[in-house]
Amino acid sequence: MTKLSISQMIDSGSWFRCENERKTQFRIRITAFRSVELAEIEKPESVTREPLSEGSLWLLSFSAVNLGKEGLSPYSLNSSFVIVDDEDCEFKTLLDTYLTCISKFSVETGIRRFSGIAPVLAPKMVANGASAYLLPEQDFQNYSLKMVGAGTIEEI
Numbered sequence: 001m002t003k004l005s006i007s008q009m010i011d012s013g014s015w016f017r018c019e020n021e022r023k024t025q026f027r028i029r030i031t032a033f034r035s036v037e038l039a040e041i042e043k044p045e046s047v048t049r050e051p052l053s054e055g056s057l058w059l060l061s062f063s064a065v066n067l068g069k070e071g072l073s074p075y076s077l078n079s080s081f082v083i084v085d086d087e088d089c090e091f092k093t094l095l096d097t098y099l100t101c102i103s104k105f106s107v108e109t110g111i112r113r114f115s116g117i118a119p120v121l122a123p124k125m126v127a128n129g130a131s132a133y134l135l136p137e138q139d140f141q142n143y144s145l146k147m148v149g150a151g152t153i154e155e156i
Contacts, residue, residue, distance in 0.1 A: 020080035071120030
């Protein structure tokens with residue numbers, strides 16, 4: 001299992017080559033990781049699939065490039081990795097339709113670009129966007145990025 005520190009990925013500014021367990025290949029560069037205040041979402045009460053009151057909402061911003069020869073579903077890329085904490089607890093991207101597809105927040109933050117309704121990622125084109133995660137409310141935690149299953153990630 002390869003996991004890479006998100007803060008180190010941001011600090012390096014490097015691109016990382018990824019291959020998910022379906023052998024789809026893409027590159028990512030993590031650009032930011034920050035906590036989100038619920039006041040940033042115009043109607044947080046419309047987020048019904050995820051209990052936002054049970055944790056802290058975080059936004060992982062990144063650029064991605066499809067390395068395949070055909071279009072790639074942005075959601076399949078987004079679901080290829082998870083965030084893990086120091087104890088290897090895994091946190092998947094949030095799947096709430098309002099938060100990721102309908103809200104003004106989803107457009108302003110780039111979450112919509114990697115949602116299930118976004119246009120495919122054409123080969124070799126850079127797409128910029130974000131993913132949202134509900135994480136435990138803790139003091140400092142060094143979160144890492146990990147590919148799902150047998151996927152791989154390495155700096156290039």
